[in-house]
Amino acid sequence: QSVSARKKSLKHLEPCRRLVLYYHDLLFDGVNVANATSATAVNETKLGNFKLGKLVIFDDPVTENSHLLSPPVARAQGFYFYDMKTEYNAWFAYTLVFNSTENKGTLNIMGADLMAADTRDFSVVGGTGDFFMSRGIATITTEDAQGIKYFRLKMDIKLYECY
Amino acid sequence: QSVSARKKSLKHLEPCRRLVLYYHDLLFDGVNVANATSATAVNETKLGNFKLGKLVIFDDPVTENSHLLSPPVARAQGFYFYDMKTEYNAWFAYTLVFNSTENKGTLNIMGADLMAADTRDFSVVGGTGDFFMSRGIATITTEDAQGIKYFRLKMDIKLYECY
């Protein structure tokens, strides 16, 4: 006899924990050392005109409201790269590192950034510390994009597995 | 008193969902802009003769049968790199992006591509949309490899956690 794998209903499933956070990416342009929080580590290739191949490594501030200069409650450490030849599209993997009075620990996140969509979902694949063993979904919205120098993402993080 | 962690039997465990899909990688050679779906973003190092360090970024078509030109049911967006000095071996992380009438959503996948083995297993570490919170195993087989220009992987995706 076989054991059936875990199958649950997704209807009306409520998160066991939810955080709305803002990710600010300030790209290094060769001069802005004091302000920049990310840098291009790999240059784009010649496949298409949408930066395919460009890889950016970041240690970006994460805030509880949308203001870049409000006090960060976490850092987002990881990378993204552009991956499409016919439009802008990116792929992300990163860790949210919390070190505030409220939260200590990390959330590990990855997913495709389908930039043409109003919102897109990354997977929260693990957590540590106060987020021990968490899993969930981070729904991403681009809130601001000033050329290549600055962009801001709203992350609506819904955890569905909490310990 | 301690709470024991979740321990389940793996004997005869049946997937709650299964998909067999084909991944086609057509590498950019500097000329084939129209056909190529991936590009070398980082060149190989001089450690060994098996391309260690070469990193390829892709937005590859994924089909339900093995034919490259059959209509894609998903895109595979992510990267792989070669990582061994004594033989060919790679490491993958990517998102399957489904946007068909049948499925909308993503599966996030990562793992070591032990190319010498007939089959190898990647982890499906998360999912979104129709694959909300899914986890499982993707068993990979190389079906075709034409030099460095084209290769095809069969992905036998077995989900064991479904919501």
Add this chain to the structure above:
Amino acid sequence: QSVSARKKSLKHLEPCRRLVLYYHDLLFDGVNVANATSATAVNETKLGNFKLGKLVIFDDPVTENSHLLSPPVARAQGFYFYDMKTEYNAWFAYTLVFNSTENKGTLNIMGADLMAADTRDFSVVGGTGDFFMSRGIATITTEDAQGIKYFRLKMDIKLYECY
């Protein structure tokens, strides 16, 4: 009516499986082809003085005791990169590939390496083979660091989901 997501107590939670392993990274310096097990694929950027942007790809031996030359019980295949402009800090994603009489299969791991902390936690986000569908935490300690050429990490791997 809504279904509440899984919420468990983390108090006194015991791992269902535990492994203590040692990761040895021997970086290629252009000459040590015979010994090196990792290589710099991407050079550091000019943002700060802590190698931000440097990306290393590895196929490193993993042993059961701290000696570099003791027989490996696994390989660690993946990459790390430096990501901070004000101090040394890294980000890792890799697969532990087991191929011993005791264990066959893989564990997939990712997380922020907060090098200033005595210990830091990565997420074990999936497993295959003998580690089928496993999840857990890998607590990392730097045990030795000889310049940029060699470092050793102790990995205390605690699995809390076992099948």
